[in-house]
Amino acid sequence: MSDIQTWTLIFVVLTFSIYIFVAYxxxxxxxxxxxxxxxxxxxxxxxxxIAADWMSAASFISMAGIIAxxxxxxxxxxxxxxxxxxxxxxxxxxxxxxRKFGKYTIPDFVGDRYNETARMVAVVAAxxxxxxxxxxxxxGVGLVFTRFLKVDTTTGVVIGMAIVFFYAVLGGMKGxxxxxxxxxxxxxxxxLIPAVAVSAKVTDVPIPQIGFGxxxxxxxxxxxxLGISEYTAAFGSTNMLNMLLITAALMFGTAGLPHVIVxxxxxxxxxxxxxxxxxxxxxxxxxxxxxxxVAAFSKLQIIQDIEGTQLSxxxxxxxxxxxxxLITQAPEAPGAVGAPxxxxxxxxxxxxxxxxxxxxxxxxASPEIGGxxxxxxxxxxxxxxxAALSTASGLLLVISSSVANDVYYKKINPQATEARxxxxxxxxxxxxxxxxxxxGINPPGFVAQVVALAFGLAAASFxxxxxxxxxxxxxxxxxxxxxxxxxxxxxxxxxxxxxxxxGNGEGIFGILETGFGTIGMLINFAxxxxxxxxTPKPSPLMQxxxxxxRYPGKTELVAxxxxxxx
Amino acid sequence: xxxxxxxxxxxxxxxxxxxxxxxxALVSFGAGILFxxxxxxxxxxxxxxxxxxxxxxxxxxxxxxxxxxxxxxxKLDAEFGIDEYEEEVHHS
Numbered sequence: 001m002s003d004i005q006t007w008t009l010i011f012v013v014l015t016f017s018i019y020i021f022v023a024y025x026x027x028x029x030x031x032x033x034x035x036x037x038x039x040x041x042x043x044x045x046x047x048x049x050i051a052a053d054w055m056s057a058a059s060f061i062s063m064a065g066i067i068a069x070x071x072x073x074x075x076x077x078x079x080x081x082x083x084x085x086x087x088x089x090x091x092x093x094x095x096x097x098x099r100k101f102g103k104y105t106i107p108d109f110v111g112d113r114y115n116e117t118a119r120m121v122a123v124v125a126a127x128x129x130x131x132x133x134x135x136x137x138x139x140g141v142g143l144v145f146t147r148f149l150k151v152d153t154t155t156g157v158v159i160g161m162a163i164v165f166f167y168a169v170l171g172g173m174k175g176x177x178x179x180x181x182x183x184x185x186x187x188x189x190x191x192l193i194p195a196v197a198v199s200a201k202v203t204d205v206p207i208p209q210i211g212f213g214x215x216x217x218x219x220x221x222x223x224x225x226l227g228i229s230e231y232t233a234a235f236g237s238t239n240m241l242n243m244l245l246i247t248a249a250l251m252f253g254t255a256g257l258p259h260v261i262v263x264x265x266x267x268x269x270x271x272x273x274x275x276x277x278x279x280x281x282x283x284x285x286x287x288x289x290x291x292x293x294v295a296a297f298s299k300l301q302i303i304q305d306i307e308g309t310q311l312s313x314x315x316x317x318x319x320x321x322x323x324x325x326l327i328t329q330a331p332e333a334p335g336a337v338g339a340p341x342x343x344x345x346x347x348x349x350x351x352x353x354x355x356x357x358x359x360x361x362x363x364x365a366s367p368e369i370g371g372x373x374x375x376x377x378x379x380x381x382x383x384x385x386x387a388a389l390s391t392a393s394g395l396l397l398v399i400s401s402s403v404a405n406d407v408y409y410k411k412i413n414p415q416a417t418e419a420r421x422x423x424x425x426x427x428x429x430x431x432x433x434x435x436x437x438x439x440g441i442n443p444p445g446f447v448a449q450v451v452a453l454a455f456g457l458a459a460a461s462f463x464x465x466x467x468x469x470x471x472x473x474x475x476x477x478x479x480x481x482x483x484x485x486x487x488x489x490x491x492x493x494x495x496x497x498x499x500x501x502x503g504n505g506e507g508i509f510g511i512l513e514t515g516f517g518t519i520g521m522l523i524n525f526a527x528x529x530x531x532x533x534x535t536p537k538p539s540p541l542m543q544x545x546x547x548x549x550r551y552p553g554k555t556e557l558v559a560x561x562x563x564x565x566x
Numbered sequence: 567x568x569x570x571x572x573x574x575x576x577x578x579x580x581x582x583x584x585x586x587x588x589x590x591a592l593v594s595f596g597a598g599i600l601f602x603x604x605x606x607x608x609x610x611x612x613x614x615x616x617x618x619x620x621x622x623x624x625x626x627x628x629x630x631x632x633x634x635x636x637x638x639x640x641k642l643d644a645e646f647g648i649d650e651y652e653e654e655v656h657h658s
Contacts, residue, residue: 067621074602074617074620074621077598077617077620077621080620080621080624080625081594081598081620081624081625084624084625084628085590085594085624085628087628087632088586088587088590088628088631088632091632091635091636092583092586092587092632092635093583096639209622210611212612213610213611213612213613213618214611214612215612216612216613216614216617217612232606232613232614232617233606234602234603234606234616234617235602240599240600243599244595244599244600247594247595247598247599248595251594271639271640271643274635274636274639275636277632277636278629278632278633278635278636281628281629281632282629285625285626285628285629288625289621289622289625289626292621292622547572550572550575550576550579551567551572551575551576551648552643552648553643553648553649
């Protein structure tokens with residue numbers, strides 16, 4: 001066993017034991033504890049939990065690599081702005097009001113504010129979006145186990161499932177939340193230590209956010225020499241219209257994702273919900289401002305290590321990742337798999353453009369590329385697992401609560417006792433974990449694309465009807481249902497229509513499918529507003545209830561509604 | 567709060583939101599995308615300014631915007647005598 005494997009094993013066993021201990025301490029016995037942690041989580045802890053919930057395997061493992069290699073450098077800004085800007089919308093437009101409204105889930109709000117048809121549309125959308133996401137997380141868990149501990153993917157996923165099963169089924173939202181707080185700590189330390197070390201080593205500035213400024217000019221010059229557009233050049237890989245549309249789709253999509261919104265129900269009060277959003281974005285910003293510096297430092301180092309180097313003399317990190325097929329020869333066509341490096345003769349002089357570096361290895365390999373010691377490599381592996389497991393558990397809770405609360409309790413058996421509901425919730429959770437694990441071991445080929453598209457779908461379906469439901473008393477049930485369907489269907493139709501097989505890859509006005517969610521959202525807004533003009537207004541009671549959620553503090557009607565008296 | 571106070575509270579809340587969301591759009595869609603090319607002419611500490619807004623400045627501004635929002639709303643709540651928040655879970 002190599003040094004790196006030993007240290008990885010130590011960190012993984014250590015962190016997993018901590019998660020199990022924390023989860024055991026916070027086990028629950030009530031439905032409110034299971035779904036929303038009894039609404040009793042302090043704001044900073046809730047913020048850390050939201051941050052861990054939000055930052056998935058994609059944020060931790062892939063994002064820096066996407067910024068560095070998927071475009072010229074500037075092009076990756078859509079993810080940085082999109083996945084943080086959405087929190088401003090959440091904090092100002094949704095979180096305080098949804099918290100005041102109470103209840104457990106998004107479909108709960110949609111169903112109570114509008115009608116039962118809208119509730120069912122929301123349940124289906126929430127479950128689909130969550131399953132798509134969770135499959136990606138389980139695949140990420142398998143990936144880390146395979147590469148660092150050399151066990152096969154199935155064993156890795158099964159170990160991950162067992163851990164999540166233990167703390168999610170036992171502790172519900174309470175167990176998940178406190179485990180996520182721990183997981184956030186692990187993942188942020190694992191992300192920052194190598195970034196700070198590399199920045200200090202390369203630039204003498206130990207703050208990566210400032211340090212990477214000093215290498216940008218060099219990187220720009222290198223890319224120009226290689227015939228790629230400059231690293232910092234605007235619109236080097238994506239045009240202005242698509243930059244705007246994709247950023248907006250990611251922002252509005254963030255503000256419409258069920259597993260994020262539900263976290264604000266776990267806050268103690270309206271005020272705590274506002275502070276939760278602040279803490280969450282602060283914790284997320286720590287990683288998101290570091291990611292572009294990891295991207296820049298890695299790209300510079302990789303170009304310098306590869307360009308003009310003889311194959312027999314490449315640094316060891318190159319061979320490590322070439323052995324597992326994540327560094328290959330440049331593929332013939334975009335999206336194709338390149339031939340293995342090993343086919344090249346040892347005296348080949350490498351050129352950057354002849355080599356393909358997989359996006360996913362940048363963060364995992366950054367300690368090795370930066371020449372950092374083995375314990376740090378092990379820590380990064382544990383951090384990646386924390387990111388994947390924390391997001392997976394949050395998504396599983398959405399699935400479980402949608403099935404047990406929105407379908408079983410609200411539709412099938414409204415007389416169910418609390419113990420009975422809790423049992424159904426736990427069974428649904430266990431079932432969801434098994435399905436998620438299966439999807440993680442046998443990932444459908446389209447997962448990666450669908451995850452990106454899920455944001456467009458969330459923006460086009462949920463965001464408009466949530467905002468209008470809060471800010472516009474006369475928004476009607478038929479308006480919202482029509483708007484939600486119009487936004488969802490046009491966006492799905494465009495995404496299917498632009499798939500290469502139909503030969504419409506160019507799209508309309510060159511709009512990329514990932515950016516179309518913004519258009520779908522505008523269609524949703526327009527349809528909801530127009531249909532609401534011609535359909536029966538909400539009851540005076542509902543209008544008064546919507547009025548009341550605007551004001552924090554105790555109000556009579558909201559309290560009665562929460563008791564189920566209205 | 568009576569009817570008049572409620573209207574007042576809500577109007578001030580909306581005004582604060584409008585200001586903050588305008589800044590939100592200006593730093594991201596404005597400085598980070600629409601005006602990125604002219605801003606890139608200015609280079610500070612190695613960063614072309616437009617690029618900096620797209621990868622650092624907008625994120626930092628977002629955190630500040632929410633911080634301003636929560637403190638201003640705290641003040642607004644205090645002014646209208648809202649000091650008792652519903653601490654109890656009120657889920658059915």
